[in-house]
Amino acid sequence: xxxxxxxxxxxxxxxxxxxxxxxxxxxxxxxxxxxxxxxxxxxxxxxxxxxxxxxxxxxxxxxxxxxxxxxxxxxxxxxxxxxxxxxxxxxxxxxxxxxxxxxxxxxxxxxxxxxxxxxxxxxxxxxxxxxxxxxxxxxxxxxxxxxxxxxxxxxxxxxxxxxxxxxxxxxxxxxxxxxxxxxxxxxxxxxxxxxxxxxxxxxxxxxxxxxxxxxxxxxxxxxxxxxxxxxxxxxxxxxxxxxxxxxxxxxxxxxxxxxxxxxxxxxxxxxxxxxxxxxxxxxxxxxxxxxxxxxxxxxxxxxxxxxxxxxxxxxxxxxxxxxxxxxxxxxxxxxxxxxxxxxxxxxxxxxxxxxxxxxxxxxxxxxxxxxxxxxxxxxxxxxxxxxxxxxxxxxxxxxxxxxxxxxxxxxxxxxxxxxxxxxxxxxxxxxxxxxxxxxxxxxxxxxxxxxxxxxxxxxxxxxxxxxxxxxxxxxxxxxxxxxxxxxxxxxxxxxx
Numbered sequence: 449x450x451x452x453x454x455x456x457x458x459x460x461x462x463x464x465x466x467x468x469x470x471x472x473x474x475x476x477x478x479x480x481x482x483x484x485x486x487x488x489x490x491x492x493x494x495x496x497x498x499x500x501x502x503x504x505x506x507x508x509x510x511x512x513x514x515x516x517x518x519x520x521x522x523x524x525x526x527x528x529x530x531x532x533x534x535x536x537x538x539x540x541x542x543x544x545x546x547x548x549x550x551x552x553x554x555x556x557x558x559x560x561x562x563x564x565x566x567x568x569x570x571x572x573x574x575x576x577x578x579x580x581x582x583x584x585x586x587x588x589x590x591x592x593x594x595x596x597x598x599x600x601x602x603x604x605x606x607x608x609x610x611x612x613x614x615x616x617x618x619x620x621x622x623x624x625x626x627x628x629x630x631x632x633x634x635x636x637x638x639x640x641x642x643x644x645x646x647x648x649x650x651x652x653x654x655x656x657x658x659x660x661x662x663x664x665x666x667x668x669x670x671x672x673x674x675x676x677x678x679x680x681x682x683x684x685x686x687x688x689x690x691x692x693x694x695x696x697x698x699x700x701x702x703x704x705x706x707x708x709x710x711x712x713x714x715x716x717x718x719x720x721x722x723x724x725x726x727x728x729x730x731x732x733x734x735x736x737x738x739x740x741x742x743x744x745x746x747x748x749x750x751x752x753x754x755x756x757x758x759x760x761x762x763x764x765x766x767x768x769x770x771x772x773x774x775x776x777x778x779x780x781x782x783x784x785x786x787x788x789x790x791x792x793x794x795x796x797x798x799x800x801x802x803x804x805x806x807x808x809x810x811x812x813x814x815x816x817x818x819x820x821x822x823x824x825x826x827x828x829x830x831x832x833x834x835x836x837x838x839x840x841x842x843x844x845x846x847x848x849x850x851x852x853x854x855x856x857x858x859x860x861x862x863x864x865x866x867x868x869x870x871x872x873x874x875x876x877x878x879x880x881x882x883x884x885x886x887x888x889x890x891x892x893x894x895x896x897x898x899x900x901x902x903x904x905x906x907x908x909x910x911x912x913x914x915x916x917x918x919x920x921x922x923x924x925x926x927x928x929x930x931x932x933x934x935x936x937x938x939x940x941x942x943x944x
Contacts, residue, residue, distance in 0.1 A: 530641040531607075537586025541619065562764055585602045607636070666737070666796070678908060681812050700735055714903070736799045
């Protein structure tokens with residue numbers, strides 16, 4: 449049964465975003481939004497009829513051609529040309545769920561009633577969303593300023609009967625698929641092409657998706673590290689509340705509390721084997737995970753602000769008789785926070801790989817490579833190689849995109865954010881972190897199985913039991929590629 453979500457100018461948050469990734473969700477526009485859009489359009493329609501009025505992108509050219517006046521007869525052609533000329537995307541198509549989210553975000557952006565478009569344009573976008581007619585959008589082309597021009601042009605092409613749409617998991621011609629739904633191509637009116645391609649919806653979709661997954665990754669990083677703590681017979685002293693309290697960092701205190709709760713009642717951690725200090729990858733979990741927690745929280749705040757913002761240009765203020773051309777399309781807030789988010793998540797993988805490395809080293813009563821029959825079997829030697837390779841790639845991906853800028857459009861667009869590159873590399877980092885945490889889970893569970901006879905905490909016992917139903921103990925060498933894949937699916941699906 450499909451769920452209908454009403455689009456309005458009411459603020460929504462990250463927790464609402466998961467719904468729009470689901471093809472079963474339908475949209476409708478609330479009456480108040482419809483009236484605002486109508487009033488905004490009526491004002492702009494009157495404004496463009498005034499003699500000698502020049503409004504950027506409405507009756508002028510674009511970018512460095514902003515001083516070229518366009519006649520009334522050519523205004524519709526101008527909007528059409530804008531879409532087709534800007535659709536220069538390259539690389540792979542982005543995942544369909546992200547394209548769906550981009551369409552929703554554009555509808556949300558237009559629903560505020562500051563973009564000067566006709567209601568029929570918003571209604572057509574909603575109709576396509578509801579029929580799962582999702583545009584094919586390519587990963588390369590946006591500079592993250594003047595909006596995500598290139599990817600949003602590809603989003604807009606099907607409105608004109610051009611471009612490509614997803615048909616299930618296949619790419620097909622928009623003309624062909626729209627014909628099957630008896631949907632005629634639209635003719636864009638003044639301002640509408642510009643309203644469609646100006647905006648930060650491409651970058652924002654990636655940041656919302658990444659922030660959504662960051663919350664899950666953070667919880668799993670704590671869970672898996674707690675299992676590793678037990679397996680390595682670590683001290684819980686570094687997680688004492690008093691120790692974190694005097695550091696005065698919120699993320700650190702949250703992590704220390706979470707680890708104490710996960711490990712509560714563990715007989716293993718009441719062991720007689722004690723060292724003065726454990727390696728940093730165990731002892732400094734509150735400090736490292738906590739710093740990432742604080743960064744994730746900040747990046748979520750930036751994303752949620754942008755989610756409830758108007759980011760096209762120019763903006764039409766019908767109640768105050770103003771049409772203002774500015775820079776709300778500049779994605780610098782997203783560029784910086786996407787870079788920050790990728791670094792924060794990468795660090796969770798980096799410290800995870802170090803715990804994996806410690807667990808296979810044959811220390812604290814554990815066999816070399818967690819191998820029951822060494823020599824004949826390699827055991828867990830090579831999963832750590834894989835984790836190290838992925839962590840190294842993350843370090844390369846975490847080179848900030850936001851510090852780069854290449855002047856474009858004859859110097860008119862002389863500082864750009866490169867937020868789209870920050871977005872697509874953050875997507876890769878998120879998927880990489882899942883892989884590294886899955887390898888630590890695989891390793892920690894194997895190590896913990898060598899501690900039989902002493903009870904884990906209730907929480908870890910529950911996790912271990914569920915995991916062992918998916919990935920069994922490694923008695924002899926087998927195809928660990930499949931175990932890692934199953935572990936990734938487990939982390940991405942299960943909740944503990």
